[in-house]
Amino acid sequence: MAGTGEKGPGRGPGAGQHFLLSAAARRLSLAMVARLSDDDAQAIFRNIRWCDTRGEPVCPRCGCAAVYEHRSRRIFSCKACEKQFSVTSGTIFHARKLALRDILLAIAIFANSAKGHSALHLSRDLNVQYKTAFVLAHKIREALGTEMDGLTASGEVHVDGAYFGGYVKPANWKENRRDRRLLKNQNGKRRVVIVMREVDGRTLPFVVRHEAHAVPILEQRIKPGSTVHADEARSWDPLHYGGLDVRRINHQEAYSDGDACTNQAESFFSRIRRAEIGMHHHIAGPYLHAYAHEMAWREDARRIDNGTQVLIMGLSALTHPPSWTWKGYWQRARRKPSPSEGHHP
Incomplete structure (x- = not known):
């Protein structure tokens, strides 16, 4: 069966079919993500990050749920500590410049590549610089690997x-x-x-x-x-x-x-x-x-459908703190780290 072995369902035209070739492995397409609006991407990220509160924002600084949303920008303000934050604040995508839809598209592309996805290929997919794609891909890798x-x-x-x-x-x-x-x-x-x-x-x-x-x-x-x-x-x-x-x-x-x-x-x-x-x-x-x-x-x-893989990647990234290695990676590479920063391999 799809969840337990190499083969697909035992009945119908898919009998004996490998799971990755079956329809059960395809729950999300890049076309579906590309058609999303910025508001749709914002709603998806909210539901992933604050799944315990059904998408209702929680302050990442003090944990207060008394939050109001700004109408002019996609940010929130906490009524307790008065801190402004976005859906990616305090996560591995902290201080992002890419649109949420582009980040979600990058995660979907990353999930659909069974043997990995190169930074050069990702830069062309998203129409961004190679440096941007390189750091973005490594942020996803770090979010997935830290728990190991x-x-x-x-x-x-x-x-x-x-x-x-x-x-x-x-x-x-x-x-x-x-x-x-x-x-x-x-x-x-x-x-x-x-x-x-x-x-x-x-x-x-x-x-x-x-x-x-x-x-x-x-x-x-x-x-x-x-x-x-x-x-x-x-x-x-x-x-x-x-x-x-x-x-x-x-x-x-x-x-x-x-x-x-x-x-x-x-x-x-x-x-x-x-x-x-x-x-x-x-x-x-x-x-x-x-x-x-x-x-x-x-x-x-490898036996999980690509839609679920995107959710797992998104949850790992949105529950991971900002990365010391990849936040400001290219700027830090051009200067010596301060004594407080120490040394990182």
Whole structure:
């Protein structure tokens, strides 16, 4: 069935059809969003952010519900603290310049792209600068990924790692080429994405420099008594002494032996590799974790219709505080951070 497996309904012309090809996966189209007026977009954002009060605004500063709406502008004023605010104040879209309809359209475009959506493509879709689309896409990624940080895995957990970035182009002449496997011939940008994926559960990735560095984190974030499936890499040997039931599979012999496999983790890496090859082309660097979180969310939401995905993305963004990383990103990149701001990777 659509919510539980690969196939669609068992009756009618859609029998045996993949969920993503079925009508159940399509609940929202870009044409529907593009036809919305600014008032319609405002109403949708109000209903998403203040769903507990059925769209009635609540002051983000003091939590007071005694609020009146300005007629000349789409802002509100709190009667208690006299603070003016909009539907995006205090959220990851704080201090926005784009119209709400454009932001809603960006979320819908983001949700409809099964393998991710590049910033260049988004800039053309919205007719905005590349910088604007780049920051907007990363704000959505941060809103989706923040809730994954610190979550623990339990039950049957598939663990694996995959390296990204750090490609060193070989020299033209054979006599000038070096062994790129040696540390001295690498550029230091190579990172590994580690994933903990529960069977029929959540996908939780994080990024470290080397696969062996992930063991202490895995021991903290996987609940004791869980069954961990890992491959034959020696990096996972210490997991046997951490109170976990560890099962190993040797991929040189088979991918599954009936007792252990890492197929759930491999499925996640297949998605992120496809995004790297076909969409983003370069996802390494300081924001590799953001792309990993995005692909983990897409993997978990692959059986949810696109209309619901838009609502989930909107709710995540409108309940997320302003982003230190992406608020004023391009302006901050041209100056040194003040001592109070500290350093952010």
